[in-house]
Amino acid sequence: MNHLSVEESKxxxxxxxxxxxDAAGLEQWVxxxxxxxQQQIDTLLAVTGDKTLENTLRAYDNAVATLSAAGSLxxxxxxxxxxxxxxxxxxxxxxxxxxxxxxxxxxQGVYRALAAIDMASADPATTxxxxxxxxxxxxxxxxxxxxxRAHLRALSDKATLLSLTFAKNVQENVNRVELTDAxxxxxxxxxxxxxxxxxxxxxxxxxTDYPDMQPVMTFARSAELRLRMFRAYNTRAYPAxxxxxxxxxxxxxxxxxxxxxxxxxxxxxxxxMMGSAANLKKFIGELELASRAGAEREYAMVxxxxxxxxxxxxxLKSSDRGYWYELFRREAFDxxxxxxxxxFPYQAVEKGILxxxxxxxxxxxxxxxxxxxWHPQVSAWDVYDRGQLxxxxxxxxxxxxxxDKWFSAAPLIPGIEGRQLPEAALICNFPGxxxxxxxxxxxxxxxxxxxxxxHLMHAILxxxxxxxxxxxxATEGDFVEVPSQMLEEFFHDARLLASFARHYQTGEPIAExxxxxxxRASAFGRADxxxxxxxxxxYSLDVHNQPPQELNPDALLEEGYKRMLPYEWxxxxxxxxxxxxxxxxxxxxxxxxxxxxxALDFFGQFDRANLIxxxxxxxxxKAILEPGGSKPGTRLxxxxxxxxxxxxxxxxxxxxxxxxxxxxxQEKG
Ligand SMILES: [Zn+2]
Numbered sequence: 001m002n003h004l005s006v007e008e009s010k011x012x013x014x015x016x017x018x019x020x021x022d023a024a025g026l027e028q029w030v031x032x033x034x035x036x037x038q039q040q041i042d043t044l045l046a047v048t049g050d051k052t053l054e055n056t057l058r059a060y061d062n063a064v065a066t067l068s069a070a071g072s073l074x075x076x077x078x079x080x081x082x083x084x085x086x087x088x089x090x091x092x093x094x095x096x097x098x099x100x101x102x103x104x105x106x107x108q109g110v111y112r113a114l115a116a117i118d119m120a121s122a123d124p125a126t127t128x129x130x131x132x133x134x135x136x137x138x139x140x141x142x143x144x145x146x147x148x149r150a151h152l153r154a155l156s157d158k159a160t161l162l163s164l165t166f167a168k169n170v171q172e173n174v175n176r177v178e179l180t181d182a183x184x185x186x187x188x189x190x191x192x193x194x195x196x197x198x199x200x201x202x203x204x205x206x207x208t209d210y211p212d213m214q215p216v217m218t219f220a221r222s223a224e225l226r227l228r229m230f231r232a233y234n235t236r237a238y239p240a241x242x243x244x245x246x247x248x249x250x251x252x253x254x255x256x257x258x259x260x261x262x263x264x265x266x267x268x269x270x271x272x273m274m275g276s277a278a279n280l281k282k283f284i285g286e287l288e289l290a291s292r293a294g295a296e297r298e299y300a301m302v303x304x305x306x307x308x309x310x311x312x313x314x315x316l317k318s319s320d321r322g323y324w325y326e327l328f329r330r331e332a333f334d335x336x337x338x339x340x341x342x343x344f345p346y347q348a349v350e351k352g353i354l355x356x357x358x359x360x361x362x363x364x365x366x367x368x369x370x371x372x373x374w375h376p377q378v379s380a381w382d383v384y385d386r387g388q389l390x391x392x393x394x395x396x397x398x399x400x401x402x403x404d405k406w407f408s409a410a411p412l413i414p415g416i417e418g419r420q421l422p423e424a425a426l427i428c429n430f431p432g433x434x435x436x437x438x439x440x441x442x443x444x445x446x447x448x449x450x451x452x453x454x455h456l457m458h459a460i461l462x463x464x465x466x467x468x469x470x471x472x473x474a475t476e477g478d479f480v481e482v483p484s485q486m487l488e489e490f491f492h493d494a495r496l497l498a499s500f501a502r503h504y505q506t507g508e509p510i511a512e513x514x515x516x517x518x519x520r521a522s523a524f525g526r527a528d529x530x531x532x533x534x535x536x537x538x539y540s541l542d543v544h545n546q547p548p549q550e551l552n553p554d555a556l557l558e559e560g561y562k563r564m565l566p567y568e569w570x571x572x573x574x575x576x577x578x579x580x581x582x583x584x585x586x587x588x589x590x591x592x593x594x595x596x597x598x599a600l601d602f603f604g605q606f607d608r609a610n611l612i613x614x615x616x617x618x619x620x621x622k623a624i625l626e627p628g629g630s631k632p633g634t635r636l637x638x639x640x641x642x643x644x645x646x647x648x649x650x651x652x653x654x655x656x657x658x659x660x661x662x663x664x665x666q667e668k669g
Contacts, residue, residue, distance in 0.1 A: 012413065012420075014073055019372035023089035026077065030093040033070040034100055037063045045109050051116045053126065057467070060114060060133075063104065065420070065468035069413045071097035076412060078164075079171070079404035079427055080396050082375055087402065091164050098160040099153075105140040106149045125630035129470045132271075139271055141259050148258060155255050162248040163583045169240045170578045171404050175208040175232040177216075179225070187221035189338050191440055208233045209399045210406075210429040214442065217322040218337065230319035231572055238577035242553065245576060249548040252586065265545040265587035272478040272588065273633045277545055280590055284538055287530060287593060288564075294527025294654065299566040302328045315568040318561075325525055335521035337442060340514065343497075344446050345504040346432035346439030350395070352500025353449050354381075356490065360617045361457055361625070368392065375400070377433050383460050391415060391460035394425040398433025405429060406580065407448050408669025409455030409484070414471040415463020422463025422472055426452045427669075438504045443518060447491045448668045454487030455480075455669075461621060462628030474629025478591045479636065481667075483625060485592070485599035492519050493611050526654050528565075530593070533667070535564040536581070537590045543576075544587035581667075592667040598637060600649040605641065 014029040015021040021029075044059035074097060077090035104110065115134055119127060141152050179185065180203055185193055192215050198204045206212045206229065216229045252264040261267040265277035274280050299316075305328045306320075307313050316324055330336045354365050364384045371380035377398055383391040394412075399405070407428045415422030430449070432439015441449075458480075459472040473480055490496060494515040501510040539560050543551060553576050561569055576582065581589050602624070607614040623640040637645050 012069075013372065014077070015372045015374060017370070017372050019374050019378075021077070021081075021086065021374070022083075023085050026074070026086060026089055027093060030070050030074055030097065033066050034096065037066045037070075037100060037104075040066070041104065041107070041110060044113055047113065050118060051113050052118060053122060056113050056117050057126070057130065060110065061416075061467045061469055065414055065416060067097055067101050067104070068411075068468060071101065072410060072412045076410055076425060076427075077374065078168075079410075080374060080378075080400075082400065082402065084402060091168060095157075095160055095164060099157050102140075102153055102156040102160075105137065106142055106153055108142055108149075111137045111142045123466075125466065125470060125627075128630055128632070129467050133469065135271055139259065139267070144258070152255060152258060155251050155258075159248060159251045159255070162244050162251065166237070166241050166244045166248070166583050167404075167580055169237040169244070170580055172402060173237050173240070174405075175236055177206045177208075177225070177228050177232050179204045179206070184222050184225050185220065187219045188215055189219065189341065189440075191437070192219075195434075195437060208236055208405075211399060211431040217319070218326050218442070220323065223317075223320060223323075226319045226323060227317065227570065230317075230570060234570075234573045234575045234578070236578040238574040241577040242574070245543075245553060245582065246548065246551065248583075249543055249551060252544065253548050263545045265541055268544065268587045269478075272476050274478055274588075274590065274594065277541065277587070280541055280587075283590060283594065284534060284541070287534055290651070291527045291530040291534070291654065295531045295566070298525055298528045301332075305331065316566075317568045318565070318570045318573070321567055329521040329524060333517055333521035333524065335514075335517040337518075337521075340443050340501075340510065340518055341440040342503050342505065343501040343510040344441040344443065346397070346430055346441060348500055348502060348504070349441055349446055349449060350397070352497075353446075353453050355500065356496060356612065357453055357457060357487075359612050360490075361461065361621050362386075362618060363390070363461075385461075389421065391422040391424075391463055393423065393456050393460060395428075396425060397428045397430050398439070399429040403427075403429075406669060407452060409452045409459065411459040411472050414468040414474075415460070415465070416468050416471060417464045417466050422460050424456050424459035424472070426456060428452060440504065443491075443522065447488050450487045450491050451484045451668055454484035457487070458483040458625050458628075461625040464626065465628050465630055470629040472628050475636070476629075476633045477585075478588060478594055479598075479633035481591050481595035482598045482602065485596050486602045486620075489599070489603040490611065493608075496612060530654065531564050533593050535560055536579075536667075537593060538564065539576070539579075540582060540585065540589035541587050543582070584669075589667075597647060597650040598645050600653050601637075601645050602640060604649040 011029060011032070014026045040059045040063040044056055047055050071094060074090045074093040078087050078094055081087050081090060111134070114130060117130065119130060122130070141149060144152065182198065182204060185196070185204070196204050196206060206216065208229075213229055213233050217226060220226050249264075256262070256264045256267040259267060261270070263277060265280065269276050269280060274283070302324050303316055306316060306324045309327070326337060358364050362385070365381045366384065368380045368382045371392065373380055373394060375396065377400070378394055378396045380392060380394050382389055383393065404427050409424060409426050411422070411424045413420060413423040428449070430439065430445055431437070431441055455473065462472040465471040494512040497515055498509045498512065502508060539557060542556055542560065543553065554574070557573065557576055558569055585591060602620065605620070606616045620640060624636055627636060631639070
């Protein structure tokens with residue numbers, strides 16, 4: 001099947017075959033989509049007789065599909081396009097599409113038409129779709145009077161504008177750390193020094209982009225440099241984003257109040273597996289208790305170790321965590337994380353992860369060099385299932401000026417069985433992408449790559465649903481981080497790593513003993529890592545769960561940090577100003593920890609001795625990935641596990657200190 005658009009007309013993408021698009025062309029492309037969407041709604045509203053799936057739900061879903069693709073592609077170009085004029089236009093159009101989506105979500109005529117559809121002959125996926133849609137209509141306030149709905153629309157549009165501006169500020173405001181003495185870079189790897197030569201005046205400039213920042217926090221011997229980098233990193237988009245955040249929180253609270261909820265957190269969890277802010281508080285409390293003793297023990301061990309090297313050291317600062325953990329792991333587990341970087345040059349890792357996913361999920365990936373891409377660094381890949389084309393993805397993996405600074409997977413086009421194929425993209429900031437730089441990755445980078453690829457597989461393999469509205473990553477929002485975190489676990493398999501992790505100079509595969517040491521070392525600090533996640537989780541909840549007029553985001557940050565973590569607070573930390581999860585996940589950052597529990601339960605179903613070739617992967621693909629959002633999350637879980645989820649695998653993982661993930665970072669997208 002070819003790529004068909006639901007419009008069955010030209011222009012599935014805003015760019016042409018060469019990947020070219022300018023601001024005017026993009027505007028025209030989005031306006032055409034918005035007009036077509038309106039036409040679908042008009043058609044639906046003009047139905048006079050019985051409402052059927054074909055005359056009503058199909059038209060509604062066409063509108064949903066078009067809004068989804070237009071919004072996602074505009075948002076993508078806002079994140080990645082090299083030309084600022086195009087990015088600015090893309091942001092403006094993302095806003096326009098969001099406004100159309102809000103208008104649709106408050107359209108009483110559409111709601112009544114959907115509610116009147118004869119569902120007698122509907123299959124379970126369709127029934128689930130319609131009931132979820134009607135629930136979301138009610139949660140949006142469709143039953144309010146005209147004036148109230150107009151006000152809700154205005155509030156929602158304002159929230160969109162504030163959100164987009166907040167994200168733009170993070171994307172465009174890179175902080176810099178300048179050094180005049182190369183000795184300050186002591187401890188950093190050779191290739192890092194090579195990539196950061198002094199300029200004619202002898203000044204070395206480091207940016208807060210991830211590949212610059214992360215090695216400093218892990219390897220730099222200079223506590224002073226680490227502290228400077230920590231401050232530079234955690235003051236990105238400050239002060240600009242502070243008032244934007246406060247305005248956004250106020251708007252969200254007003255929306256929640258109008259809709260009859262005590263707080264935004266209650267509204268945002270109402271249609272999730274979590275259910276309510278009270279349940280969320282309970283969940284945080286349980287994990288807090290479960291991780292406390294372990295985290296205290298881990299901190300005491302690392303502090304005692306640091307004191308041996310630096311007698312008189314009172315406490316570890318937040319900016320010291322990565323560095324001392326690294327040194328501790330070297331001694332306690334005989335593992336130096338620099339020793340594995342040569343085995344993870346970017347290109348080989350990319351190939352290894354694609355090969356792994358292909359074998360695991362029984363698909364194949366073909367590079368498509370004809371497909372238009374928005375930058376020469378980007379590659380396009382077609383996905384085949386038993387020889388049949390079933391989707392496409394794009395990899396945009398290295399930092400660029402003006403590009404989004406984080407790691408995420410973005411669904412672009414929702415797949416609809418027999419009508420259009422799914423497309424998705426990864427937007428990342430891994431090392432490499434420059435000539436002469438092999439892009440040696442830290443092992444935590446490779447874990448992140450697995451994570452994002454898990455999202456990608458969900459978007460593509462879930463893309464054969466009858467409706468766009470349940471296609472791909474359309475589960476409850478708090479199920480979304482299950483497939484990504486499940487795939488992370490594969491990183492720890494020595495045989496799998498040996499299949500692609502080869503020394504970039506000698507070609508020698510990574511030794512099993514080294515992988516074992518890496519696994520043991522990286523597992524150390526899990527309880528501490530959970531508490532770091534709980535700090536972000538609690539902060540996201542707390543700012544959305546109290547009257548915004550009285551909120552002081554700085555005081556709350558400091559208080560929450562001190563409550564959850566043992567490290568000395570660094571004054572001037574304004575992390576919230578660049579914490580973009582507050583925009584996307586709002587109160588629901590808990591999703592990562594909540595889904596980690598499920599992901600580990602899922603991973604426990606795999607045969608460790610036969611991870612890739614065993615039958616579980618295909619069963620997982622069919623039960624979890626392929627249904628997309630056509631079932632509630634609890635059903636997906638029971639279909640795969642044959643029971644409800646349990647905490648056992650997670651508890652074992654925390655206690656076992658065996659295989660671990662990076663701990664001092666915000667979760668990637
Ligand atoms: Zn994710």
